[in-house]
Amino acid sequence: MRILLYVITCLMLTIPSAQAQEKLNHHAFKNIPITHNGRTKPIDSFARMTLKQISGQEKLKTVSALDWLALTIFDPRNAANMAVFKIESKALQTKLSIERNEQGLYSFSQLQKNLNTTSADIETLLQKEDSTLTSDERTLLQLHENAATLTLLMRSFSAILPLNIQLPKKYQDQLQDRLSFTELARIEKQLEEDLNLILENKGQDPSKYTPEELSIAQASFHIQALRTGGTNNNILRIIPTNWDNTKDKWASPWAVLLNGEGSPETAFLMSQWSDLADAYRNGDTQTWEIVSKEILGETLIQNEQQIELRRFTVERLYQTYKPYNWILGLYGFALIFMSLPLIHKRDLSLLKTYAPIAAIAGISLHIISILARTYILERPPVGTLYESVLFVSLICSVMGFIINTQRKNAIPMAVGLLSALSLLLIAPAFQSGADNLEVLIAVLNTNFWLTTHVLCITAGYAVCILAACFAHAALYIQAFKNDKKLWKKIQKSTYHTSLSALLLTAIGTILGGIWADQSWGRFWGWDPKENGALLVVLWLIWLQHGRITNHLSTTTFLSLTAALNIIVAVSWFGVNLLNTGLHSYGFTDGIVTGLITFCTLQFALIAWLHISAHRKEQKT
């Protein structure tokens, strides 16, 4: 998609501006289904995601994502003047000769000319290896991609939007007053023949044409230009098509016309969309409301696969309220409530009682969010790396809470919440693009063994992280606090959680093997991800053996358990950097620095804690 597609001169010339808009009721419009990135979703989600991709935010100052989308598809001329492109890089601003503004947002009209001048650079950049691109080069590529996306959106309805074209009298009687591509196409052949005659008689110099001949040439040119602009425009797949059961069931308006997907049903639905465009352009809020309801109803009827509007509602709530921000807040509050009494000597027991409330609220919301994702995406909640981070963080907080209630000790909960909070903070780094409800390859959707294997392994990673964090706490207490009782408790928790981690990761790895045997015909293939999982299991087995046989002192055992964080990070994220093997769904770019920094800091922290604890041990 990195091909520049923003020549919209024709569109801008032929489609007139619409009236200024009043507040529109999006009650039905927001739920209109659209297929995007392999998933049918409410148009509201599509609008948010696309706006976020282009402008870096899901809402512009006073304009909602839906309002922006409606403007872009129904009134492209005014949409071109709306500042939506986020350009933060000063180098890029200079390159594009644009004046810096406060928001860092620029309109299509502002950028169009300068983007054209960088087209040659784009050709060169596209030839380069992805890894060799500089940050500015990436930004420029992304900007061009965003411009292409916006152009596609602006053209998506150009087949049905009214055109500002003066037709020769001889055609006027044949057509309706409201001229659009679909209407003009009825006389396309006639225009083509007349134009051929003109060219034959008068050549290609328009100055020799009569006004009528000129308007024939213009009309012919506009039809061709619109058709060319609509070719391969598949971004707005809102029309259900029912001809072939084995094909994708949704098509964009242009695909319906140009790819032979048309039918009496699509004709009806397209006429409704045309009415909606007119209602928008005329600022007719009442008709907008009625027609958008009709479109929603008609689309649901025409689409043979039942769409549950409930699912759309859940998705909209999820996208609107962004539960992970709330969860972060609740976990943060719980941690502050727990730590305040430690910092202040005064009696803050009242605050302490709020900690479990905030933690329970956070955990409940976390569970609801993961269930909501499962419901929306109709698949297990661990399909992508991003999702696995969300899931692992939930296991951390839940386990911390359970151990807290079992042991009547706040530290496991604090440790669990802290690790959950840290994971949630890094989770966005693993999100690919602006879509946080990503679809994954079909194979990961279906198999019981695979579902259970991934859940088990990720739960195992979560318990590993918890064990490592407990080990950190135990080492800290051993080195700097004189609380033997507390140290013993935490040390015991470390041991028990590391046993649980071994059980979960070992079973998870075996389940993966069973699935691989069924699916790929071999139990074990030395795939990097398999090796990573094995590394965690072997590390845990070594620790348990070392402890049982007394080959490892308690301090060493704790330090090595603390190092589980590094082992898990390497096998969870690190192996993805190799970009080889069969677990391709997890390949992620741009986390190398983060991973190296994390491992180095972890190593330094563990070394420091180990030395300090060891010294203390020797002293006593």
Added chain:
Amino acid sequence: MKNSILLNIAIMLGIAFFGYAVTLSLENQKPKIITQPDAPLEEIAEDRMVPSFTFTATDGKEYSIRDFKDKIIILNFWASWCPPCIKEFPHFLKAAKLYKNEIVFIGISSDLSQGKMTGFLNKLKTSFEQPNIFMALDKDQNITKNLFQTYRLPETIIIDQNQNMRKKIIGADWTYTNLDQQIQTLIKN
């Protein structure tokens, strides 16, 4: 220790149950395939009644699509200036001749005038003078573009005996065997 074992067992059971529940809920859903090569003709879509419309055939009489109930209708959108349309004509005529009593062929032309259409038909060596073949001009494109939203020629819709649209053939890249299979399936049904 006992509690830890119980907790581990509970986690394992929970994961297994969750996995099972998710798998069960997904069992009835076919994987969503995004793109595939064109399906063979024998694969038919769900029942959809063809909308009613009338046309004036070359014999000067006006017909309604509803006049052909109980027949398999091959509704073909074509034009004399469209080479692929000409390429596929012989297949339709062969079918119309072979299944005289079962099939009706309706050719809706997007030609600019009646003269251009009939002129072209007369030039063809094959005879269109058969009671189950109807050729009609759609000068205003009301049937082709407005009703069936056909913007690229040729396109053919196969309509069953109950007037349900069962299949659309886009373009002329198909073989007679495919068409024959489709017709036979509809006759058997």
